[in-house]
Amino acid sequence: MSVDFDRSRVTLVDHPLVQHKLTIMRDENTGSKQFRELVKELALFEGYEATRDFPLEDAPVTTPICETTGKRIAGRKVAIVPILRAGLGMVDGLLELIPAARVGHVGMYRDEVTHEPHEYYAKLPSDADQRICLVVDPMLATGGSATAAIDYLRAQGVKDIRLLVLVAAPEGIATVLGHDPDVRLYTCSIDEKLNDAAYIVPGLGDAGDRIFGTL
Ligand code: URA
Secondary structure (H helix, E strand, O other), rough: OOOOHHHHHEEOOOHHHHHHHHOOOOOOOOOOHHHHHHHHHHHHHHHHOOOOOOOEEEEEOOOOEEEEEEEEEEOOEEEEEEEEEEHHHHHHHHHHHOOOOEEEEEEEOOOOOOOOOOEEEEOOOOOHHHHHHEEEEEEEOOOHHHHHHHHHHHHHHOEEEEEEEEEEHHHHHHHHHHHHHHHHHEEEEEEOOOOOOEEEEEEOOOHHHHHHHHO
């Protein structure tokens, strides 16, 4: 059964390099070191797309040749908010792109039986409500953790939330977009479906275990 969602709210970051790297990540023989590096690289590609609409302002600059007017980002403040623990793997790539960003954390664990998310830790920058929040988690499966994290951020007054995942199941996308009318989603792949254990198919397995070598 196909799952419907509004594709105009989803940015598919499917650059050829992204697709190539994602295939290496899917390979069960790829070890933790390479997997971690690839998570970081794909986060950087996604960050590039997720910041595409940042406004610019004129910036005078003197080159070795003459004075001219360049452009600089016009004061959009950013918070990167990884959903623990797998989201941590995406933070460094985004910080390379946006070094001035602050990092908040939202800790969710998934009940192995009910698959329901439970929040066990949250800490945001004090001015999070003034920032664009890039919520990051490599896998969007049922959407439970993502919607719980989004609810938490909305309750803190965050207005601009962008969810960056690497692999998404259609079920998770529909859940997140249906839950919050304003969140924007970025993903490198929309996979086929969830299996009975709520893993993404074909997916890449448990991203947290592969990042941290806890298989
Ligand atoms: N979380 C993961 O790490 N992988 C999945 O396939 C689903 C949830």
